[in-house]
Amino acid sequence: MPTTTWNRHHVISLADFTPAEYNTVLQTAASFQEVLSRRTKKVPTLQGQVVANLFFEPSTRTRSSFELAAKRLSADTLNFAASTSSMTKGETILDTAKTYLAMGTDIMVIRHKEAGVPNAIAQEMDRLGVRVSVLNAGDGQHEHPSQALLDLFTICTLIDRDRPNIEMLAGKKIAIVGDILHSRVARSNIWSLIASGAQVHLAAPPTLLPKLFAEYIYSEKTDILNGQLFLHWQLEPALQDADFVMTLRLQKERMTAHLLPSLREYHQLFGITRQKLQLCNSNVKVLHPGPVNRGVEISSDLMDDPEFSLIQSQVTSGVAVRMALLYLIGSGKT
Amino acid sequence: MPTTTWNRHHVISLADFTPAEYNTVLQTAASFQEVLSRRTKKVPTLQGQVVANLFFEPSTRTRSSFELAAKRLSADTLNFAASTSSMTKGETILDTAKTYLAMGTDIMVIRHKEAGVPNAIAQEMDRLGVRVSVLNAGDGQHEHPSQALLDLFTICTLIDRDRPNIEMLAGKKIAIVGDILHSRVARSNIWSLIASGAQVHLAAPPTLLPKLFAEYIYSEKTDILNGQLFLHWQLEPALQDADFVMTLRLQKERMTAHLLPSLREYHQLFGITRQKLQLCNSNVKVLHPGPVNRGVEISSDLMDDPEFSLIQSQVTSGVAVRMALLYLIGSGKT
Amino acid sequence: MPTTTWNRHHVISLADFTPAEYNTVLQTAASFQEVLSRRTKKVPTLQGQVVANLFFEPSTRTRSSFELAAKRLSADTLNFAASTSSMTKGETILDTAKTYLAMGTDIMVIRHKEAGVPNAIAQEMDRLGVRVSVLNAGDGQHEHPSQALLDLFTICTLIDRDRPNIEMLAGKKIAIVGDILHSRVARSNIWSLIASGAQVHLAAPPTLLPKLFAEYIYSEKTDILNGQLFLHWQLEPALQDADFVMTLRLQKERMTAHLLPSLREYHQLFGITRQKLQLCNSNVKVLHPGPVNRGVEISSDLMDDPEFSLIQSQVTSGVAVRMALLYLIGSGKT
CATH class of the missing domain: 3.40.50.1370 (Aspartate/ornithine carbamoyltransferase)
Known part of the structure; x- marks a missing residue:
């Protein structure tokens, strides 16, 4: 040790x-x-x-x-x-x-x-x-701090297996996509990624992006965020040149609360696919805390592709x- | 060993x-x-x-x-x-x-x-x-013999941490309070406390005190009890000069069976509070087998007071x- | 090893x-x-x-x-x-x-x-x-292969405790009785018993015997079965001179699906009792994968008789x- x-x-x-x-x-x-x-x-x-x-x-x-x-x-x-x-x-x-x-x-x-x-x-x-x-x-x-720490470890050991450290992420662009409003995983990830010096881009439909949380961050905690956090109502600007894409689990209960029109429409707008990844850095990797709704947050073939998916490494x-x-x-x- | x-x-x-x-x-x-x-x-x-x-x-x-x-x-x-x-x-x-x-x-x-x-x-x-x-x-x-044995151990090790023995309780006054009718804990405790030579005082509302059990004890088993068991329909005579007070869990289901008017009234009459403890020996300690309904069998502040409560020691x-x-x-x- | x-x-x-x-x-x-x-x-x-x-x-x-x-x-x-x-x-x-x-x-x-x-x-x-x-x-x-293997082990170690081997069962008559249609245990047992060279006799009411499975076996796989598998709609021919009787658990849900008239009638026709065992070899032993419905697949006294029952040995x-x-x-x- x-x-x-x-x-x-x-x-x-x-x-x-x-x-x-x-x-x-x-x-x-x-x-x-x-x-x-x-x-x-x-x-x-x-x-x-x-x-x-x-x-x-x-x-x-x-x-x-x-x-x-x-x-x-x-x-x-x-x-x-x-x-x-x-x-x-x-x-x-x-x-x-x-x-x-x-x-x-x-x-x-x-x-x-x-x-x-x-x-x-x-x-x-x-x-x-x-x-x-x-x-x-x-x-x-x-x-959900242990989830964010394992996400951080997964990314850093990809860069250097034996000597991972948080400084490795300085200047990297990381997109966090999906139901940020309800996600404890996103909240923990934001802290660790901001601390690392990364550029963090959140993308979610308006009903699933926490405006109050954003306002809170921008008003009271601007010193921490250091101009590193960006909010998007569309997926594309978050993916543009991203090094890592963190997808979040979509609780199906959100549908019944009328926060989403349909899973199909969600997938069309915010689901991660091979095609959408072309906007990113060519070495881009995709993460998901699991369990995954295949074909909703991420296309099924992409999830299983070890060239892009870090999902098994995360576990x-x-x-x-x-x-x-x-x-x-x-x-x-x- | x-x-x-x-x-x-x-x-x-x-x-x-x-x-x-x-x-x-x-x-x-x-x-x-x-x-x-x-x-x-x-x-x-x-x-x-x-x-x-x-x-x-x-x-x-x-x-x-x-x-x-x-x-x-x-x-x-x-x-x-x-x-x-x-x-x-x-x-x-x-x-x-x-x-x-x-x-x-x-x-x-x-x-x-x-x-x-x-x-x-x-x-x-x-x-x-x-x-x-x-x-x-x-x-x-x-x-529930292991519960009664741990109650006995808790009391005896309070008196002598290294050499607990049952004779320590001879002549002590111990009150058992609450739903004795439905309590396997009380039945086991009565056996161990009678064996120890303690004076055991049961206090419960009439609907929760087992008359048949008492009659059975008094008629067939008087040699075991040796004049050591006392029954009370009120709390006060049981608490008077008591060295230990064992409270029993009240199953909330008893309410629906119309054995109790209300939890509030039960607490007023049989719930253990700081004030009621003034009737007891000044070194009195309170036990409860858990889980506790705070504010029903025992007042919340008393439960957390290490001067009186043995509840954590029991666990x-x-x-x-x-x-x-x-x-x-x-x-x-x- | x-x-x-x-x-x-x-x-x-x-x-x-x-x-x-x-x-x-x-x-x-x-x-x-x-x-x-x-x-x-x-x-x-x-x-x-x-x-x-x-x-x-x-x-x-x-x-x-x-x-x-x-x-x-x-x-x-x-x-x-x-x-x-x-x-x-x-x-x-x-x-x-x-x-x-x-x-x-x-x-x-x-x-x-x-x-x-x-x-x-x-x-x-x-x-x-x-x-x-x-x-x-x-x-x-x-x-359910581990169940069939433990059944095989139970039988073979009965014959030779230290050196069990599958050849021991060559020529033995083994009855499998009950709800063969729904039984994964029976399917695995049939494979191991046929491989051992035993004669396997299935007995079940028509609604619980898989005709298609039998037809499949007889048509496509006759080489494997090698004339070793026999189907019966009644219990008696299966029990006649049997060395081992394997009873199968009857799912009570089968009643609601109208596959059985009543548990009582099932027990009369296919339940194993001391009397019916008289048809078997005098050293016959009875197996059941458990959990047993006492008095349905097997009479209660027979289940507990170590002279006939291998049920505990199976576990x-x-x-x-x-x-x-x-x-x-x-x-x-x-």
């Missing part, structure tokens, strides 16, 4: 991540990626520690990724699924978290449909003076990045 | 537990509590053994506690949840248990909404002459006590 | 299994059965490898059996249950499999209600050139056979 300083106890949001912190995650994940290429993909780092996956919102992909990351660090894992839980018995979320704390949990990985729940739990743990770490695995429409990166996060916040305990 | 004799193969009920058995559990759990304070909280005691959690009734708290206890003893665990099982396919419960037996399960931890199921499975295992142990994790309104004790039970019934196998 | 050649990368169907392959499975499973009789029932064979149980159809028995087999080989396991998954989010099954591939899964154990899904996933993995193995844990009404064999399959397809990886 790289010798680095890391003082962060929880990972809730990327809003205040420093370049040094991003680079620590990237370099630690690169070390674990190397472990994962061995025949025995396991290290004893977190032996005897307990990682509890508290998923108050159903998930397969992210839960399995965290579970596997924890197991490869030799931690014991506990899975909590809201559907079979005492949540139906009237217990509060904080009380559930405190129960897992009292059982001896060292790290809580938390997903909840309401923004702010992981932060509330982290604050409660700090207030209690206990050395339990909280990892936000997605909270409402707020943030693989996910395990290494989550191992890095668990390692960084978990191994400081004594 | 303390060198003790332990001949019990299953733990179904505390009705016939001897003081020596209680003390063996308490002292073994104290040893494991010490293990749990180390950085690596794992021992190889049950390596290669299989603990199957057969939860025919949904549970998070108790299932996670047993799962973690088993993992910290290095056992392999299998989780069975009724909802995703072949129970819907018409298999009998005994057949399900025999299937897990045939797979090589060493210890079955069983929860079922019907009283008697863990005992029926234990008897079937004995009839078959196999060395599988059964732990009752809660059966209907019958018993922590649960892992150590369940490790002790798994160890005691599991390590005799060869 | 026996030193054998094994070139099969996936186990999807028994249709093309060679006698040498059957014997490799049988002998490897016998070695693991011996491991399972030790106190520590674990071997480090698959340490650091990941076995993902992708059960798109609910299951307890088969999923637990595979999970335990994997854990006893020291693999890490991931459980995927369709009900709590992103399947509801519109992802395709192939994409789900590719996600688990990208996470680093070494072996996928797959159950799906549609025939052909495990094969489609295996073909996709081969097309991608990755060294991931697929085990079919039951696909629609197609096949025990299941773990050893699945360890063998995971070992054979998993340990070739480097």
Whole structure:
């Protein structure tokens, strides 16, 4: 493992991540990626520690990724699924978290449909003076930091497999396309990409682009954005000369809320296809956090084309990045 | 581990537990509590053994506690949840248990909404002459022995952290408050507290106090109770000079069955508050098996006050006590 | 472990299994059965490898059996249950499999209600050139190879515990009774039993016997069957002098589809009882893949009689056979 300083106890949001912190995650994940290429993909780092996956919102992909990351660090894992839980018995979320704390949990990985729940739990743990770490695995429409970090790792290791660092993205043009309004993935990605010095172009239909969020950014946080964020109501200006295209999952529920005319029309206007990619830099790569609605956010053949698609690499990166996060916040305990 | 004799193969009920058995559990759990304070909280005691959690009734708290206890003893665990099982396919419960037996399960931890199921499975295992142990994790309104044992451990280790024993409670006054009629926790607690020589005071509204249970105890089992059990329809005489107050979970379903006028009225009459605690011994502590309905069985601020509340300690004790039970019934196998 | 050649990368169907392959499975499973009789029932064979149980159809028995087999080989396991998954989010099954591939899964154990899904996933993995193995844990009404292999192992180890081999069954008469039309277990069993040289007699009510399947067999595949398969609309000719009787689970849903008059009538005509067994060879044994509808496919007392019933042995064999399959397809990886 790289010798680095890391003082962060929880990972809730990327809003205040420093370049040094991003680079620590990237370099630690690169070390674990190397472990994962061995025949025995396991290290004893977190032996005897307990990682509890508290998923108050159903998930397969992210839960399995965290579970596997924890197991490869030799931690014991506990899975909590809201559907079979005492949540139906009237217990509060904080009380559930405190129960897992009292059982001896060292790290809580938390997903909840309401923004702010992981932060509330982290604050409660700090207030209690206990050395339990909280990892936000997605909270409402707020943030999904491990997803943005694995996206960053996927891109940076494409450039330099062994020595990824955030400075590599300075001046790159990155398009984020789709339902930005409802996307916690986009919110986390914006923080990391702005921090990297990239030019970030958001493209979405008017009903799915958060005007208030944009206004908030432009008014109060202009120093952070540093002229790096651009908003588009059409796809083409965002794709023009882009180095990377991040597509976002379209929740089909949006249709019923009348935010979209039809999936077909959405695909015609904002779906990524081979043809539309011709606007981009010739080495352009496409990302998607998954699960993908084939033929909606991205054409089916493009998704499967390893020349353009980084989707499988993202999943693989996910395990290494989550191992890095668990390692960084978990191994400081004594 | 303390060198003790332990001949019990299953733990179904505390009705016939001897003081020596209680003390063996308490002292073994104290040893494991010490293990749990180390950085690596794992021992190889049950390596290669299989603990199957057969939860025919949904549970998070108790299932996670047993799962973690088993993992910290290095056992392999299998989780069975009724909802995703072949129970819907018409298999009998005994057949399900025999299937897990045939797979090589060493210890079955069983929860079922019907009283008697863990005992029926234990008897079937004995009839078959196999060395599988059964732990009752809660059966209907019958018993929940591991909960009562962890309550006992929580109280005794408060008095002497390293050398807990049941004789410590002789002469103590302990109030059990709430829905005693439907509570398997109360039934198990009554057995252990009577065995300890404590004075046990039950307080509940008339609709939630089991008259038949009381009559049964007074008529047929007076030798066991030894003048130690007292019944109250009001809270105050139970709290007067009490050393410990055990509150019970109120199932909200009781409302719909017209056993209670309202939660607000229940809280006014039987909810534990700071003010009502002034009736008790000044060192009084409050327990609750969880999950708590804040502001119903106990006021929210009292629940969070470490001066009075043992609720978090109970959860922590649960892992150590369940490790002790798994160890005691599991390590005799060869 | 026996030193054998094994070139099969996936186990999807028994249709093309060679006698040498059957014997490799049988002998490897016998070695693991011996491991399972030790106190520590674990071997480090698959340490650091990941076995993902992708059960798109609910299951307890088969999923637990595979999970335990994997854990006893020291693999890490991931459980995927369709009900709590992103399947509801519109992802395709192939994409789900590719996600688990990208996470680093070494072996996928797959159950799906549609025939052909495990094969489609295996073909996709081969097309991608990755060294991931697929085990079919039951696909629609197609096949359930691990069940047929454990049935074979149960029968052969009854004859010779240490050196089971498929040639032992040459000339034996084996009846398969019940809902053959809908049974993937029967389809897999027919392949293994025909390969063994046994005489296979199918008995079912006309509505539950696959005429098309029979016609298909008789017309196109007569070379494989080699005069070894016999069809009966009544039970008695199948039982006459039989050495083994394989009963099949009756899905109660068949009643609602008007394929059966009543469970009582089904039991009278095709249920296996002590009395009907008198038609068989005096050493006859009865098998059932479970879960059993007691008093429907088989009388309750017969099911529990160890003189006749192999049902518990089948479950025990299941773990050893699945360890063998995971070992054979998993340990070739480097």
